Amino acid sequence: MEVIAPTHSREALRTPAVRESAAARSRAATRGRLLSAGRNLFAQRGLHRVTTHDIARMAGVASGTFYLHFTDKRELFREIAHQSVAALQARIASANAGASDRAGAVRARTEALVAFVDENRELARILFSADTDAAAVESDVLNALAASIADTRRQQAAEGSVWTALDPAVLSQALVGMLARVLAWWVEDPTRASRETVVDTLTRIQLSGTHPV
Amino acid sequence: MEVIAPTHSREALRTPAVRESAAARSRAATRGRLLSAGRNLFAQRGLHRVTTHDIARMAGVASGTFYLHFTDKRELFREIAHQSVAALQARIASANAGASDRAGAVRARTEALVAFVDENRELARILFSADTDAAAVESDVLNALAASIADTRRQQAAEGSVWTALDPAVLSQALVGMLARVLAWWVEDPTRASRETVVDTLTRIQLSGTHPV
Amino acid sequence: MEVIAPTHSREALRTPAVRESAAARSRAATRGRLLSAGRNLFAQRGLHRVTTHDIARMAGVASGTFYLHFTDKRELFREIAHQSVAALQARIASANAGASDRAGAVRARTEALVAFVDENRELARILFSADTDAAAVESDVLNALAASIADTRRQQAAEGSVWTALDPAVLSQALVGMLARVLAWWVEDPTRASRETVVDTLTRIQLSGTHPV
Amino acid sequence: MEVIAPTHSREALRTPAVRESAAARSRAATRGRLLSAGRNLFAQRGLHRVTTHDIARMAGVASGTFYLHFTDKRELFREIAHQSVAALQARIASANAGASDRAGAVRARTEALVAFVDENRELARILFSADTDAAAVESDVLNALAASIADTRRQQAAEGSVWTALDPAVLSQALVGMLARVLAWWVEDPTRASRETVVDTLTRIQLSGTHPV
DNA sequence: GATGAATGAGTATTCATTCAT
DNA sequence: AATGAATGAATACTCATTCAT
Numbered sequence: 062m063e064v065i066a067p068t069h070s071r072e073a074l075r076t077p078a079v080r081e082s083a084a085a086r087s088r089a090a091t092r093g094r095l096l097s098a099g100r101n102l103f104a105q106r107g108l109h110r111v112t113t114h115d116i117a118r119m120a121g122v123a124s125g126t127f128y129l130h131f132t133d134k135r136e137l138f139r140e141i142a143h144q145s146v147a148a149l150q151a152r153i154a155s156a157n158a159g160a161s162d163r164a165g166a167v168r169a170r171t172e173a174l175v176a177f178v179d180e181n182r183e184l185a186r187i188l189f190s191a192d193t194d195a196a197a198v199e200s201d202v203l204n205a206l207a208a209s210i211a212d213t214r215r216q217q218a219a220e221g222s223v224w225t226a227l228d229p230a231v232l233s234q235a236l237v238g239m240l241a242r243v244l245a246w247w248v249e250d251p252t253r254a255s256r257e258t259v260v261d262t263l264t265r266i267q268l269s270g271t272h273p274v
Numbered sequence: 275m276e277v278i279a280p281t282h283s284r285e286a287l288r289t290p291a292v293r294e295s296a297a298a299r300s301r302a303a304t305r306g307r308l309l310s311a312g313r314n315l316f317a318q319r320g321l322h323r324v325t326t327h328d329i330a331r332m333a334g335v336a337s338g339t340f341y342l343h344f345t346d347k348r349e350l351f352r353e354i355a356h357q358s359v360a361a362l363q364a365r366i367a368s369a370n371a372g373a374s375d376r377a378g379a380v381r382a383r384t385e386a387l388v389a390f391v392d393e394n395r396e397l398a399r400i401l402f403s404a405d406t407d408a409a410a411v412e413s414d415v416l417n418a419l420a421a422s423i424a425d426t427r428r429q430q431a432a433e434g435s436v437w438t439a440l441d442p443a444v445l446s447q448a449l450v451g452m453l454a455r456v457l458a459w460w461v462e463d464p465t466r467a468s469r470e471t472v473v474d475t476l477t478r479i480q481l482s483g484t485h486p487v
Numbered sequence: 488m489e490v491i492a493p494t495h496s497r498e499a500l501r502t503p504a505v506r507e508s509a510a511a512r513s514r515a516a517t518r519g520r521l522l523s524a525g526r527n528l529f530a531q532r533g534l535h536r537v538t539t540h541d542i543a544r545m546a547g548v549a550s551g552t553f554y555l556h557f558t559d560k561r562e563l564f565r566e567i568a569h570q571s572v573a574a575l576q577a578r579i580a581s582a583n584a585g586a587s588d589r590a591g592a593v594r595a596r597t598e599a600l601v602a603f604v605d606e607n608r609e610l611a612r613i614l615f616s617a618d619t620d621a622a623a624v625e626s627d628v629l630n631a632l633a634a635s636i637a638d639t640r641r642q643q644a645a646e647g648s649v650w651t652a653l654d655p656a657v658l659s660q661a662l663v664g665m666l667a668r669v670l671a672w673w674v675e676d677p678t679r680a681s682r683e684t685v686v687d688t689l690t691r692i693q694l695s696g697t698h699p700v
Numbered sequence: 701m702e703v704i705a706p707t708h709s710r711e712a713l714r715t716p717a718v719r720e721s722a723a724a725r726s727r728a729a730t731r732g733r734l735l736s737a738g739r740n741l742f743a744q745r746g747l748h749r750v751t752t753h754d755i756a757r758m759a760g761v762a763s764g765t766f767y768l769h770f771t772d773k774r775e776l777f778r779e780i781a782h783q784s785v786a787a788l789q790a791r792i793a794s795a796n797a798g799a800s801d802r803a804g805a806v807r808a809r810t811e812a813l814v815a816f817v818d819e820n821r822e823l824a825r826i827l828f829s830a831d832t833d834a835a836a837v838e839s840d841v842l843n844a845l846a847a848s849i850a851d852t853r854r855q856q857a858a859e860g861s862v863w864t865a866l867d868p869a870v871l872s873q874a875l876v877g878m879l880a881r882v883l884a885w886w887v888e889d890p891t892r893a894s895r896e897t898v899v900d901t902l903t904r905i906q907l908s909g910t911h912p913v
Numbered sequence: 914g915a916t917g918a919a920t921g922a923g924t925a926t927t928c929a930t931t932c933a934t
Numbered sequence: 935a936a937t938g939a940a941t942g943a944a945t946a947c948t949c950a951t952t953c954a955t
Contacts (some may be wrong), residue, residue, distance in 0.1 A: 088914070109322060112949060123916040128951070185445045231467050231475040235452040242451020243444055254444055262444040269482045296934065298940060304939075325924060336941045341926065509955065510917060517918075535748060554947065601955060657893050657901040658884055662915045664876040664881020672873045680870050688870040695908045751928060757941070764935040767930070 062082035092130045094120040094143070098169070099137045106137055138187075145184040146205070152177050168264045175260050178244050179251070189245040203241060207233040236267065286446045292477065307333040309357075312350045317399040321351055354364075358397040359415050365390050378434075383479045388473050391457050400459040416454060420446040449480065518556045520546040522570075525563045530612040534564055564613075572628050578603050594690045601686050604670050605677070615639040616670040629667060633659040662693065705748070722744045726772075733759040735783070738776045743822035747777055777826075784823040785841050791816050807903045814899050817883050818890070828884040842880060848873040875906065 098119035113134055117124040131137040158254035160166035178185040197233040211233035218229065240263065247259055254262075309333035315324040326347055332338045344350040369386035373379035391398040401415060424446035431442065453476065460472055467475075524545035528537040539560055543550040557563040584597035586592035604611040614628060637659035644655065666689065673685055680688075731841035737758035741750040742782040752773055770776040799805035817824040827841060850872035857868065881900065886898055893901075 084914075087441045091914085113951080114949075124915065125949095125952075126915055129914065133950075170463055226474070227478060228467055228475045231456055231460075231472055232479070235476065235479055238455020239448040239452040240453070243447045244383045246447045248446075254441060258441045261439070262441045263448065265440060266445070266448055300934095301939060326926080327924075338942060339940055341938070346925080397934095434923075511955095515917060539947080540945075550946095551921060551948075552919055555918070560945080582831045652900070653904060654893060654897045657886075657898055658905070659906055660879040660882045660885045661902065665878040668880070669870055670876020673870075680867055684867045687865070687871045688867045689874065691866060692871070692874055699761055721946080723935075729930075752930080753928075763929095764931075764938065767935055768935065 069212070074273075077219065088130075091120070091122055091126065094122065095127060095130055095137065096141060100141055100183050100187070102197050103138060103141065104186040108132060108134070141184075141187060145181070145188050148184075149188070167258070167267050171264045171267065172260050175247075175256055175263070177198055179250050179256060182248050182251075185248045189241045190250070204239050207237040210236055237253070239263070239266065301343075304333070304335055304339065307335065308340060308343055308350065309354060311394050313354055313400065316351060316354065317396040317403075320403065321347070344392045354397075354400060355415060357420075358394070358401050361389070361394070362390050362401070363399075377481055379435070379475070380480050384477045384480065385473050387453065387457070388460075388469055388476070391461050392469055395461050395464075398457060402454045416450050420450040423449055442448065452476070500688075504619065514556075516551065517546070520537050520548065521553060521556055523566060526609050526613065527569055529564060529567065530609040532618065534560070567610075567613060569606070571614050572631075574607075575600070575603050575614070590694055593693050594686070595678060597690045597693065598686050600666065600670070601682055601689070602647075605682060608674050608677075611670060611674045614625055615667045615674070629663050633663040636662055665689075665692065708769055727769075728764065730759070730761055733761065734766060734769055734776065735780060739780055739822050739826070742780065743776060743825040747773070780823075780826065781841055783846070784820070784827055787820075787823075788813070788816050788827070803907055805900070806906050810903045810906065811882070811899050813879065814886075814895055814902070818895060821887050821890075824883060824887045828880045828887070842876050846876040849875055878902070878905065 095116060098116045099111075101270040102115055102119060105111075112133075112155075113127045114124050116134075117127045120126075129135075131140070152173045154169050156169040157166050160169040178189075213271070214229040214232060243259065243263060247253055296457040308329060311329045312324075315332060316330055324347070326340045327337045329347075329350070330340045333339075340350075344353070365386045366383050369382040370379055391402075424442040427440075427445060428441040455475060456472065460466055498587060500605075509689065517569070521542060528541055539553045540550045542560075543553045543562070546552075553563075557566070579596050579600045581590055582595040586595040600651045604615075637655040640653075640658060642657040669689060673679055724794065734755060737755045739748075741754055741758060744750075750773075752766045753763050755773075756766045770779070770800075790856070792809050795808040796805050796913045798806040810822060817828075837875075850868040852870060853868040865885075886892055
């Protein structure tokens with residue numbers, strides 16, 4: 062019993078809750094460093110030209126530590142992609158909410174998208190650079206976007222607010238492909254076009270391509 | 275005299291020209307089998323999930339034989355991509371030549387593109403599936419297409435035949451991204467939309483997005 | 488009180504310092520086994536008839552482990568050669584220091600050289616067996632020896648203590664070639680001559696060839 | 701019968717003997733080209749950094765042809781080495797025959813050796829560059845030379861014409877090692893020393909090292 | 914929770930050699 | 935005698951993943 066005492070007294074200084082949150086904080090910090098390293102490296106080199114050792118090294122942890130936080134490389138990638146998508150969607154939704162008419166909403170959403178890409182080039186490279194392997198993971202991202210566009214479109218068609226000659230599924234894939242390629246192309250070298258030009262061109266294409274003639 | 279004939283024919287089998295062409299024919303056949311196996315496998319799994327051993331095995335040759343025909347995997351891929359692009363371009367150019375006006379030309383080119391994809395699904399998967407590694411090789415393909423669209427567009431703008439508010443570089447990337455994504459999406463499962471729907475939707479988008487309002 | 492002691496000692500096993508040194512010790516042991524296996528195999532078969540798998544197998548480790556310790560086969564070889572040279576040079580320098588006159592020094596150095604070879608036959612085979620590939624790595628060894636002989640010789644010539652008709656560069660190559668070949672020949676089968684005979688003959692040749700007539 | 705006639709008449713133009721010698725001449729020419737290519741390539745890169753394809757290519761023949769003339773790479777190497785040695789020995793023997801006294805003979809042999817090396821740098825690189833693999837083949841060369849020196853030496857000792865304190869076997873290895881290294885060193889860059897310096901230094905060393913004091 | 918040494922299957926590539934033509 | 939396409943074993947090197955400490 063006495064033997065345990067000193068141990069107890071040391072533990073008494075930190076309540077279990079505090080101890081747990083300290084451990085949790087440390088764990089979260091390590092996890093965060095791995096995510097950050099992954100973002101950097103995946104953006105630069107793509108999914109399969111990055112090794113788990115590279116990520117652990119850049120995160121400043123031992124290579125085995127990687128597997129205490131992620132089951133494998135793809136999971137880390139998925140996590141990064143999901144975080145990115147969530148951030149992007151929040152940004153777009155908020156921009157959308159402030160718009161009064163349809164044209165304004167399209168422009169606002171496009172502006173939000175381009176601004177996000179401009180401010181998060183690393184993430185953008187991951188989200189929009191097309192990588193077959195990555196796609197196995199992130200295709201959900203663009204597919205989800207396409208699905209949401211298609212839904213909106215179908216609803217608008219039902220309301221008679223858009224020209225129905227355009228197939229919603231095809232159109233949504235077209236829009237997603239267009240946005241992804243332009244953004245991937247622009248983020249690779251932002252001097253290729255001014256941000257205003259990108260926003261304006263993408264907005265006009267969306268409006269002309271989706272509005273009745 | 276007649277007797278000499280068979281002798282001649284026997285010798286004919288040994289003339290360098292015939293011998294060479296027999297060997298050359300065998301060589302070409304093997305090369306063709308490797309190209310075919312490569313097309314299959316790359317279409318299914320992408321550039322880096324296919325090994326040179328896989329390709330050799332599917333071609334029914336020893337693994338070393340691969341290297342008698344291609345310096346490495348990328349070269350095989352490049353060859354396949356170039357062949358595909360040449361075939362596709364020929365098809366589009368020929369369709370284009372038969373059109374009388376601009377709208378007809380856009381539709382004809384789109385029809386040719388979709389027909390090619392429909393008839394060469396394997397090739398289409400390679401050409402339009404976005405693979406970062408493959409991109410290092412085939413990006414030329416889409417980039418070349420984009421560049422040619424941008425050039426045409428600039429010329430039309432100079433002639434006043436199209437609305438100039440759309441930046442040619444951005445627009446061309448947008449069109450290429452749109453076409454590539456829609457075709458990749460469609461070829462992955464052609465029941466997703468009828469061929470007519472795909473042609474029609476893509477044609478209308480191109481016309482509305484590139485014509486003056 | 489006593490109870491705490493073992494606890495302490497258990498904790499001691501987990502302190503970073505101890506953990507690190509345990510890992511480091513294990514790492515060093517593996518590295519040592521690889522070096523030892525390399526010495527054995529290189530001595531028997533030469534640089535390029537030994538594979539990294541052979542070395543790993545003889546060291547009792549997996550083949551990938553080799554690359555955790557050496558970047559490639561040549562690096563392992565270089566390491567072995569450098570260690571051997573350092574040991575040999577130390578031996579010769581120490582023998583040299585104890586000699587009173589020039590003849591004594593030549594004999595002492597030769598004795599040290601022959602003794603080293605006798606005691607380290609594996610290393611000797613590597614150092615003195617002439618291998619073109621190995622030479623790219625170890626030639627420094629014999630060349631360094633030759634250069635040092637040439638320097639000494641030039642200095643002695645300047646002091647008038649040796650006959651100057653012998654070109655220092657040619658002479659030093661001659662001596663190095665002589666020593667290397669005799670030692671390689673002898674170590675291959677030490678019954679070919681007694682150690683005393685080798686020492687004596689080499690000493691006399693050096694003295695007669697370098698002294699004034 | 702008639703069938704055979706034309707064949708006969710054609711054959712009649714060349715007697716079997718002539719035909720055979722024509723074929724033999726052609727065969728010998730191919731063999732000679734392979735030997736020549738081998739000499740070039742082995743001298744530049746050593747035994748195992750040269751492929752049989754390299755040799756066939758440089759000889760201007762198909763790769764399979766190599767095996768019609770040599771059972772494998774080592775046999776070609778052996779053949780080249782033997783030819784070289786024979787040429788060298790003839791040269792030395794002839795030089796030796798013209799000498800009147802022992803000192804003159806040593807100088808004459810050394811001059812012949814150095815002249816041969818100077819005139820046949822390719823061969824010299826093969827003969828004197830120490831290559832473990834090559835050694836498995838050519839060691840006979842230097843060993844034969846060493847054996848002949850040792851024999852001569854033993855005979856001279858028996859006649860009392862040389863100092864017997866030097867062990868013949870050790871001495872012969874020493875001389876061979878010395879000559880091989882100096883010549884390999886010199887042929888690698890003949891500006892390192894003048895031919896006269898090389899001859900003179902090697903001659904003096906041999907005389908001082910082998911003569912009574 | 915973290916470490917980092919070790920694993921070993923996987924992959925590209927080479928090259929001596931064979932053999933049908 | 936010559937050809938040259940094909941073979942396939944050999945080999946260096948990588949990297950996701952495990953596990954004892």
